[in-house]
Amino acid sequence: MSTIKKVCQLAGVSTATVSRTLKNPDMVNEKTRERIFKAIAEAGYRPNVLASSIKTGRSNSLVVLVPNLSNPFFLKIIQGIEQAAQENGYSVLLGDTQGEAKRENEYASMVLSNRADGLIHLDHSFPFSKNDETLAENVPMVSVCERIVSNKKYPVVELDNYSACRALANHLTSYGHKRFGVIAGQKESQIYRDRLSGIKSVLQEEGITLEDSLVVGGEYSMEAGEIGARELLSNINRPTAIFCFNDDIAIGAIHEIKKHGLRVPDDISVVGFDNIKVSAYIDPPLTTIDQPAYDMGRKAVEVVLQQIKKKPLQRDREIVQFSLLERESSGQLKM
Amino acid sequence: MSTIKKVCQLAGVSTATVSRTLKNPDMVNEKTRERIFKAIAEAGYRPNVLASSIKTGRSNSLVVLVPNLSNPFFLKIIQGIEQAAQENGYSVLLGDTQGEAKRENEYASMVLSNRADGLIHLDHSFPFSKNDETLAENVPMVSVCERIVSNKKYPVVELDNYSACRALANHLTSYGHKRFGVIAGQKESQIYRDRLSGIKSVLQEEGITLEDSLVVGGEYSMEAGEIGARELLSNINRPTAIFCFNDDIAIGAIHEIKKHGLRVPDDISVVGFDNIKVSAYIDPPLTTIDQPAYDMGRKAVEVVLQQIKKKPLQRDREIVQFSLLERESSGQLKM
């Protein structure tokens, strides 16, 4: 690995000139410049970014914390992040936390040790350890989808879960459904509260109460969808329509419902959330809320870069638009 | 951000002692050690990894190049990579190349500029630019699934695609199928050749020839599966069984086949490749080849770390085991 010095020797100039040639080419005489470029090529020289980072104090990397890499929805977000990061000269350090605090702490601390300049968190937990809490105070950080629980307010990129769930609920009540079930994801999050209250607000308007026993689940996965559906199907008040808190859950639920010899949507309507790709390809195609995952990722990068560059944020909540995709997993109540 | 010097002041020692306390605690007196730890806590000191990297010449990062972040199969590989990397004190820089040479070049060059110590490539292209070719000669690099096309042999982690496809073909011929179609992925890769010849070898044994017009596709996606299926269905020799080169393609194909009013597997059998999660949940559940994606990721890390540590590789091809999962998308030929 040749260093700047080898280039100096070859070109017969000082390190300063080589450095300048790379940063501010105009500051250097055209002839020397050419000579230096030739020397660089000859030496196969690459500036050591670490060495320059140490001076500037910038690593030009962002850490991204994902609770679950298997979720295609997160993937689309990451794609957006990665894209936007690259366009801005940043690279992405990926941290699969699996929701474990220990892993979160480890990855988050990369920002403290100068390995990364900012943090994007796809979860609601405060990712730093107790120990690092005060250190973390000025860390550029943004959460996507979920809101970070902390004394300090961190910016967030999310959609209006309340309204989105109202849209879904209105859709289903308009089809005449009266008995509902919910298969939720994590229950301790803001998302859970927002979505559930969105649903309840509509049902209330229809004079319907959602019993606790009809709100099941606790994890965003196909398996959870299966289990949740099984639970709901065995309820005395078997619902005719089921809200699933993401598409994976819905896919699991539909699978289970069919296994019981029931039809979707003729016997039971199912709606999802996220609009992952495969949702359009399953049978029946899933009615769901489209979240602009890719854009959410991009926006998150914007927000965290703003913080890194110490520019003031216009707002600390970026709300993105959702849209209700009515496909074939939901339909008229047949009685 | 406080540096090692602040700790020195607080603890009244030299930088060397602080450094040692962090690296080789036993080399330092217990009392001073405690004092230093207290000072570190007080200062909120975090070693600047960039600064140490510059000395050691190691960044403790690996770049991972993925052609398509939307493919859940790659995701599982990345999960394995990420996991194994973390266990070994490495972090993962994610590069979504979208199969574009320019992006590959850019990400690959991170190894040349000391941003990363090694490279894991989930594609078959040589990721460095022409310019960097000689520079890249000694770069620790491994490919997963695909084999890197290059003069120099790079190690690879893959499964025996030829045998896996023989297994699929045997499975289908045993059900009496005689007319086959193939919806392939990228056609210029080793995978394509291996898989196709695996299929053909079995068909040949049965005295069946696979016409070129029945080998369609060119991309690993659900859309490609739809298009490919449409093409095959309109062929005069409409196949009764279709090989799809990954599960996404199969999902798209099944979707399309159903749209045409045909049933899977009663009218047409469909088999996939990879065994992504959702394949067990679609209707009908997909017969496919299970690739141990997670383990492949882990193994790739092992291999690249071996190279980084300049240890000789036992072999330059790590073959992982596949297994044929017979589910319900394939069945007896009905006539």
Add this chain to the structure above:
DNA sequence: CTGTTAGCGCCTTCAT
């Protein structure tokens, strides 16, 4: 066991 010293590779004044 601890401190001194000399860099790692690069950037950046400050001179010239």
Add this chain to the structure above:
DNA sequence: ATGAAGGCGCTAACAG
């Protein structure tokens, strides 16, 4: 326009 020199934060001989 270019060079000399100091330093970024940390590590690693080498002394003591």
